[in-house]
Amino acid sequence: YDLLLRKKYPSWLYPVTMGATTIWERWDGQKPDGTFQTPGMNSFNHYAYGAIGDWMYRVVAGLETRVEWAGYKQSIIKPHIGGGLTHVSASLDTYYGKLSSSWKVNGDKLVMDVEIPANTTATVFIPSDDPEAILEGGRPLTQVKEIQVVGTEDGYFVVKLGSGRYSFSRGE
Known part of the structure; x- marks a missing residue:
């Protein structure tokens, strides 16, 4: 639960605090100062890491x-x-x-x-x-x-x- 609810990097909630509405390829795709990581590996809609959704349905609910x-x-x-x-x-x-x-x-x-x-x-x-x-x-x-x-x-x-x-x- 800590990894889910923590607001600071690294966590699942950190991108949300930065305005995310999708799952990012990197948890720190956008840095705290507002700048972005290099575009080579920085997708802002990366379902491959969507396991958190499955975990929330199977474990939390x-x-x-x-x-x-x-x-x-x-x-x-x-x-x-x-x-x-x-x-x-x-x-x-x-x-x-x-x-x-x-x-x-x-x-x-x-x-x-x-x-x-x-x-x-x-x-x-x-x-x-x-x-x-x-x-x-x-x-x-x-x-x-x-x-x-x-x-x-x-x-x-x-x-x-x-x-x-x-x-x-x-x-x-």
Whole structure:
């Protein structure tokens, strides 16, 4: 997260502070004094370094799939919350419809909303290892029969969901 959010060179945010609206070939394509690097290797629209976008979807928002689940027929939603961010929202238009993940933290309180397209399933990792502390739509998670409990893993409570919209909260 530090490399993403730092405003000074070297970082992903440094070019934005210099006016960038695309991903540059060099993080320091424009120097702090406003001058430019040599034009031989200084593209200001260089998607080859676009891996940061993939990382933000897969890691920060937690939207991913596996090769054997072509077209997002099955998905994984496992956001990595923290790093100084207080909220994130991302969505993908899949073959089956919109797959989305958003989360917001305020102190110990977490709200995590997910949308799973029709005719698909998702394994969702909710940051908490205490199922009693998690609500879905204001109801205790353990009382929502549409949710299949998988278990706990590395500080997450893991559930399997069918298509629909779900709103999880913790720390109310």
